[in-house]
Amino acid sequence: MATVDLKDVCKVYAGGVEAVKGVSIAIPDKALCVLVGPSGCGKSTLLRMIAGLETISAGSCAIDGKVVNTIGPTERDIAMVFQNYALYPHMKVYDNMAYGLRNRGTPKDEIDARVRSTAKTLELEHLLERRPRELSGGQRQRVAMGRAIVRNPKVFLFDEPLSNLDAKLRGQMRVEIKNLQRSLGVTSVYVTHDQLEAMTLADILVVMNAGLVEQSGSPLDIYEKPASTFVASFIGAPPMNLLPLRSGHLEGAVTLPPVPASASTLGFRPEDCEIRTEGADAVADGALRLLVEVEGVEPVGAESFVYCRVGGERMVVRVPGRVEIKPGDQLRTYARQEKLHFFGSDGKRV
Amino acid sequence: MAEPEKLPPASGHDKLMIGQSSAGIYLAHVVLTLGVLIVAFPIYYTFVASTHSLQTILRPPLPLLPGERFFENYSEALFGGVGRIGGVSVATLLVNTTIVALGIAIGKIIISILSAYAIVFFRFPGRMFFFWLIFITLMLPVEVRILPTYKVMVDLGLIDTYAGLIVPLIASATATLLFRQFFLTIPGELVEAARVDGAGPWRFFKDILLPLSRTNIAALFVILFIYGWTQYLWPLLVTNRNDMNTIVIALKKMISFADADTEWHLVMVTSMLAILPPILVVVLMQRWFVRGLIETEK
Ligand SMILES: Nc1ncnc2c1ncn2[C@@H]1O[C@H](COP(=O)(O)OP(=O)(O)OP(=O)(O)O)[C@@H](O)[C@H]1O
Ligand SMILES: [Mg+2]
Numbered sequence: 001m002a003t004v005d006l007k008d009v010c011k012v013y014a015g016g017v018e019a020v021k022g023v024s025i026a027i028p029d030k031a032l033c034v035l036v037g038p039s040g041c042g043k044s045t046l047l048r049m050i051a052g053l054e055t056i057s058a059g060s061c062a063i064d065g066k067v068v069n070t071i072g073p074t075e076r077d078i079a080m081v082f083q084n085y086a087l088y089p090h091m092k093v094y095d096n097m098a099y100g101l102r103n104r105g106t107p108k109d110e111i112d113a114r115v116r117s118t119a120k121t122l123e124l125e126h127l128l129e130r131r132p133r134e135l136s137g138g139q140r141q142r143v144a145m146g147r148a149i150v151r152n153p154k155v156f157l158f159d160e161p162l163s164n165l166d167a168k169l170r171g172q173m174r175v176e177i178k179n180l181q182r183s184l185g186v187t188s189v190y191v192t193h194d195q196l197e198a199m200t201l202a203d204i205l206v207v208m209n210a211g212l213v214e215q216s217g218s219p220l221d222i223y224e225k226p227a228s229t230f231v232a233s234f235i236g237a238p239p240m241n242l243l244p245l246r247s248g249h250l251e252g253a254v255t256l257p258p259v260p261a262s263a264s265t266l267g268f269r270p271e272d273c274e275i276r277t278e279g280a281d282a283v284a285d286g287a288l289r290l291l292v293e294v295e296g297v298e299p300v301g302a303e304s305f306v307y308c309r310v311g312g313e314r315m316v317v318r319v320p321g322r323v324e325i326k327p328g329d330q331l332r333t334y335a336r337q338e339k340l341h342f343f344g345s346d347g348k349r350v
Numbered sequence: 351m352a353e354p355e356k357l358p359p360a361s362g363h364d365k366l367m368i369g370q371s372s373a374g375i376y377l378a379h380v381v382l383t384l385g386v387l388i389v390a391f392p393i394y395y396t397f398v399a400s401t402h403s404l405q406t407i408l409r410p411p412l413p414l415l416p417g418e419r420f421f422e423n424y425s426e427a428l429f430g431g432v433g434r435i436g437g438v439s440v441a442t443l444l445v446n447t448t449i450v451a452l453g454i455a456i457g458k459i460i461i462s463i464l465s466a467y468a469i470v471f472f473r474f475p476g477r478m479f480f481f482w483l484i485f486i487t488l489m490l491p492v493e494v495r496i497l498p499t500y501k502v503m504v505d506l507g508l509i510d511t512y513a514g515l516i517v518p519l520i521a522s523a524t525a526t527l528l529f530r531q532f533f534l535t536i537p538g539e540l541v542e543a544a545r546v547d548g549a550g551p552w553r554f555f556k557d558i559l560l561p562l563s564r565t566n567i568a569a570l571f572v573i574l575f576i577y578g579w580t581q582y583l584w585p586l587l588v589t590n591r592n593d594m595n596t597i598v599i600a601l602k603k604m605i606s607f608a609d610a611d612t613e614w615h616l617v618m619v620t621s622m623l624a625i626l627p628p629i630l631v632v633v634l635m636q637r638w639f640v641r642g643l644i645e646t647e648k
Contacts, residue, residue, distance in 0.1 A: 053542050074548040086539035090561040099557070103548035147547075 002064035002154035002187050003029050004050060009059035011045050011211075019045040021211035022059065027204060030185045032178070034219075036198035037208035038234070043191040044159055046208075050189060051157050052076045064154055074103075079148035080157040084164065085140045087132040093119075093143050094128040097150045104151075118150040121180070138169050145177070149184065156181065156188040162197065174200060195235050199223065207231050229347040232267050238305060240341070241315035242267045251311025254289035254332070260350050263342035270305065270318035272339035275325075276332050286337040292317075294329040308333070393625070400424075400618035407614045419615070427619040435600050436592035440620050443597040446512075447579060448627065450596055453516035454578030455571050462522050463563065466529030467555055471541065481530075488523040492584055500587055510594045515585055519578065525570055532566050533559070568638030576628045597624045 004027040011020040020042040027033045035043045048054040050061055052073035060067050068076050079100075087096050094115055101111045119125045122142045132140055141161065148156055161177075162170045178201055181188050192198055198205055199219045206216040207230075214234075215227040226232035232240040243250055243266050248259045250266060259266070268288070292308035292315070299322050306317040306325055317333055325331070344350045395414075399407055402417035427440040468474075469481050492499070499518045508514030536559070544554045560567075585596045595603070601620050606612045632639065 048542075051542075051546060053545065073542075073546045074550075078546065080543070080546045082539040082543060084537065084539055086537065086543035088540070088543075088558055090558075099544075099549070100547035103553060147543075151547075 003027060003062075004033070004155060004187055004189065005060075005062040005065075006046075006050070007060045007062075009046065009049060009061060010057045011042070011049060011054065012057045019211055020049070023208075023211075023213050024059075025204075025206055025213065025216060027187055027189065029187055031203040032181050032188045032190060032201055033204040033206060034190045034192060034198045034202035035206050035208055036192055036195060036234070037214075039193060041208045042211040043193070043208055047080075047157050047159055047189055047191050050155070051078055051080050053080075076155075077153050078155040078157055079151050079153040080159065081144045081148050081161040083160045085132075085144040087140060087143055087147070089132050091131070092128065093124060093130055093132070093135070093146075096132070096143055097147050100147065100151045114150050114152075118146050121149070122146045137164055138173070141165060141173060145180070149180070152186075154187065156186050156190075158188065158190040160192055161190075163192075163194070170197075177201065195237060199235070205235075207234060209234075225349070226267075226341065227349050229265055229267070229343045232341065232343070236269060238270050238316045238318070240267045240269050241273070242343075243310065243313050243315065250288075251313075252290055252292065253311075254291055255287070257286045257288060257337045257340065260342050262344045262350050264345040265343040265347075267341040267343065268335040268339055270316040273315075273317045273333050273335045275306065275317060275319060275323070276334060288335045288337070288340060290333045290335075292331050292333055294325055294327050294331060296327050297323065297325055299323075306331075396618050396621050400615060400622050402615060404613060404615045407618075423615050423619050427616045427623070435595065435603050438592045438595070438600070440597070440600075440616075440623055442593055443595060443600045443620070444623060444627070446515075446594060447596040447598070447624075449512055450515045450581070450585070451575050451578035451627075453512065454519050454581070455574035457516060457520040458522040458525050458574050459567055459570055461520060462525035463529050463560075463567070465526045466533055467559065469526075470530055470533040471551070471554075484523050484526050487521070488527075492519060496583070496587065503588055508588070510589055510591045514588045515594075515596070518588075519581065519584060522574070525574070528566065528570065529563065532563060536562065565638055568635055572631055572635045572639045575631050579628050 004025075006023055006025045008022045008024055009020060010018070010022050012018050023042075023046060025033065035046060037043055045054060049056050050063075052068065052071060056069050060069055062068065063076055063078070088099065091099065097115045097118060098111050101114065106114075115128075116125070119128055122145060124139070124142055124146055127135060127139060127143070132143065135143065141164075144161065158177075162173050165173060174197055177190075190201055192201075202219045204216060205219045205222050207214045207222065209230050215222055215231045219235075222231060223235055226235060226240070229242055233242060245259060245264055245266055248261070248263075250256050266288075290310050292310045294306060295309050295314070296307045298305040298307070303321065304319050304323050306319060306323065308315050308317060308331065342350050395412070398414065398416050399412060400423055401420040402413070403419050403423075406412070406417060429439050429441060465480075465484060469477060469484075503509060503514045503518065506514075508517070540558070541554070544558055549557060579596075580598060581596065582598050582602075585599050586602075589595055589599065592600070592603075597620065601617065601624060604612065604617050604620065
């Protein structure tokens with residue numbers, strides 16, 4: 001059980017690529033920290049530095065209060081689940097799980113007991129004698145998890161462990177990983193570029209962009225108070241609507257609540273926007289009212305996405321159930337004042 | 351939560367890939383049979399000759415069926431000693447050649463797998479320099495460097511020794527490159543997983559790399575064993591004593607320019623015995639050999 005503390009961690013690769021440019025994250029004991037961000041933003045690099053698979057160019061990484069910059073992966077007592085599972089192809093499932101313990105000189109009967117109890121937790125008992133290529137993708141994933149769990153390490157590191165699974169299995173494994181992590185109480189760092197995975201798993205969510213932390217905090221805080229337009233558009237699906245303000249004025253707005261002086265972008269979540277066909281004036285005072293033109297409707301069952309255009313900008317409205325709206329319709333929409341977000345010209349929240 | 355997932359049946363290589371028409375199969379068999387006959391007949395004929403007496407062989411035509419001197423000829427050659435090579439028995443030759451061929455095959459595999467391991471998995475100064483150094487030795491076969499090599503062997507006093515027969519042939523750029531190519535296909539994640547699992551360089555080599563390379567090793571072993579078994583020029587130079595000859599050299603020495611001087615029946619027996627071990631190796635290793643050539647286990 002351990003904390004992980006990153007202080008101004010940087011990574012410059014041999015070719016001069018600056019992959020991570022000063023990241024500080026403090027992960028408390030037993031917490032699950034999710035690193036999320038677009039491709040190439042340095043998530044894997046950061047994770048691999050925590051693992052000790054990549055040297056730390058500057059800054060420090062501490063596990064359990066002890067700086068581990070110069071310590072190899074073995075001594076850091078971490079376990080990693082890789083994107084492609086990286087199971088040893090020539091070993092049976094049992095040996096895959098036992099290998100790390102054997103290398104640490106664990107007594108034979110203890111290895112056996114641990115492997116069997118882990119296999120039981122993950123319901124892998126009937127697969128112990130198989131080789132990885134005789135397993136399905138989902139089963140391989142579980143073995144990779146088992147290999148990490150069986151060692152009972154201080155920290156779990158996951159690098160997009162679910163990205164090779166189909167959507168249904170992914171959802172299922174997500175829940176399972178969360179439960180396992182909670183019941184084992186092992187501090188974990190989890191890399192993904194799937195924002196849904198990030199939102200549902202994280203105790204601490206870290207949104208990264210171009211080697212820097214854009215925002216970190218609890219997933220709901222980040223969802224409700226994105227620190228920048230980048231976070232606003234990265235977290236949430238469909239993403240937050242962002243409309244440009246021109247000297248405090250918004251094109252297509254019927255009424256616009258007071259705008260902070262330095263704001264240059266106005267944002268609101270698709271679900272925070274409502275469509276009013278009539279009686280629109282009954283809406284609370286100070287709300288944003290927009291006159292929009294419908295471009296398309298996407299019913300996805302429980303809800304529908306209405307794609308609209310307002311003053312040359314695109315936006316989405318998320319409405320429950322199905323709607324009787326056709327492309328070309330003119331609609332009145334509104335969003336409550338407290339649901340509005342304002343961002344400055346540098347993209348930061350104001 | 352883990353529902354027992356169904357697995358597809360293990361797929362083998364038992365399906366015909368092309369040419370399912372019966373005419374095509376027929377034609378293929380005719381061609382193959384002809385090929386086998388052309389290759390096999392001389393060997394059969396050698397076998398026939400090895401079971402006749404010298405007189406029968408020297409008085410053409412040679413019968414097409416085996417004679418009755420099988421046991422006499424073979425035991426004379428194996429244990430009696432052949433006059434033209436100083437009375438050394440073929441058994442001695444077989445032992446020599448086996449030691450040399452095994453030494454070359456195993457030595458080459460050990461050296462090249464270790465060099466490839468160093469070149470692929472370690473970052474050390476001059477890594478690429480050494481890689482290219484190994485690579486350019488491909489252009490220098492034994493024949494090209496034979497004089498300096500011979501001088502070195504003489505200076506080291508390795509003439510007429512197994513070491514002298516084996517060591518100069520043991521470094522192999524080809525095998526090193528083959529292992530390198532194979533190692534490069536091993537995913538980086540696997541290497542990292544092993545590091546996280548606490549496997550140091552030696553453990554990684556022993557527990558992961560070696561087992562994954564075993565089909566490659568088997569295939570190379572077959573090829574290199576035969577390479578070692580059939581070496582001619584180097585053993586000819588580096589051995590003077592008859593009892594250190596390899597079987598190929600001895601075979602050459604057993605044939606005199608004058609037909610009557612040559613114990614042809616023993617030559618034929620020696621020929622048969624000379625091709626037997628390579629055939630044995632191929633047959634025994636066939637399963638591995640074929641797998642190594644067509645399949646990578648990853
Ligand atoms: N070994 C390397 N040498 C040089 N540059 C590298 C190396 N590995 C990664 N990079 C670069 O570092 C940056 C960050 O890479 P990283 O793998 O951490 O991204 P990521 O956030 O994990 O992306 P993805 O979501 O696609 O996995 C990228 O620009 C990448 O090109
Ligand atoms: Mg990555």
